[in-house]
Amino acid sequence: MQSLYSKGFEVIYDEMYQTFIDYNDEFEFYSTVLRKHHKDEVLEVGCGTGNLASYFIKNNFNYSGLDYSEDMLLLCKSKNPSATFLLGDMTNFKLPSKVNSILITGRTSSYLLTNKEINSALKSIHNNLNSEGIVCFDFIDASRFFKEIKGGVEVIHTANFNQKKYERISFFNTNSSENMMFNWSAKYYQIENNTKTVIAQDDSEVRAFTKNEWELFLHLNNFELIEFIDRKSYAFDTYVVVAKKI
Ligand SMILES: C[S@@+](CC[C@H](N)C(=O)[O-])C[C@H]1O[C@@H](n2cnc3c(N)ncnc32)[C@H](O)[C@@H]1O
Missing domain, CATH: 2.20.130 (S-adenosyl-L-methionine-dependent methyltransferases)
Structure with a gap:
């Protein structure tokens, strides 16, 4: 089966998703959340082909990206040569230094299939955030x-x-x-x-997830839930979660 994120398909993903997703609107939405919490530094986990990266970089955020597909990252780097992109798995990663906020968009949370993977991802996110750092991600509402x-x-x-x-x-x-x-x-x-x-x-x-599930996962992994934002995305009913490290 053709992988959707490598072996040439990353180029097709990149072209198709620029129609499916309005990245300008994505940037406006997520940058407003980050600015509301006074964050101008962000790690985007599952940064894909860097469509959102370009907006954060242009708007002077201290941006870095992480993805587990080397091919997606190569495309990302070719489009955003000045930014830092790291190869890593969201369930187990360690940044060179901690950041003030972590963003996961495009319903990348759907790839956290087991409770064990969710807990590992939240643990890694917690370890890589500064105190009072925030995590913001979307999920498909089951x-x-x-x-x-x-x-x-x-x-x-x-x-x-x-x-x-x-x-x-x-x-x-x-x-x-x-x-x-x-x-x-x-x-x-x-x-x-x-x-x-x-x-x-x-x-x-x-x-997909229910809000109650995320409330519990966040609590058990030492995050304080700030809000769920109801945000329809191109194919799915979606919520965006904002939570603070405690
Ligand atoms: C649906 S795409 C979203 C990409 C980008 N955020 C966007 O909106 O265009 C999911 C991305 O997450 C990456 N990904 C999936 N599971 C991952 C994991 N466990 N660790 C790191 N990246 C992962 C994939 O390689 C892919 O680039």
Whole structure:
């Protein structure tokens, strides 16, 4: 199966997601949260191809990024040569020095499949934050999303980038055998001269959450929950969490 974050697909990810996600709006939203808490330094975990990085760097945040895909990071670095990008896993990382805030966007929390991985990620985040540092991340809200996809739902997303056309046909279905998981099968197409060619296929199991779960995970890992912000994202019902290290 083609990996979505490496072996050439990172370029397609980068082009498609610039249609799916309005990164200017993402920056406005997340920078407002950080500024409200007087933070001008940020580590973005799961920084992907650096689309959000560019905005933080342009706006004079002391920005660094971390991702576990070398190919995503190479693209990130080519677009943002002056910034620091680190190869690392969010469930176990150590920065050269602690930071004032950590951001995880694009529903990257969905890749924390087990409670053990969630606790490890929160422990790493805690260890890499200065005292009173904040963590801010989004998650797919199981309470609403699972009602929408119960029984299986097909969703089509299209993207246009520099004369290229992409289409992604997703099939979502609940799978609550362990935690609030769901199955996401996706076929990716490139469309040229009215011809549709499959460029990738991905079948994965990812995790959604309820607010109560995060309240507890944060509490057990020594974070004080500041707020949940209800924020619809391009394909999912999403909440953004803001929490402070205690
Ligand atoms: C959905 S993409 C989001 C990328 C970016 N935040 C955006 O909004 O465009 C998820 C990113 O998280 C990275 N990722 C997934 N699991 C990770 C882990 N355990 N540690 C570090 N990065 C991870 C992937 O390589 C990918 O770049």
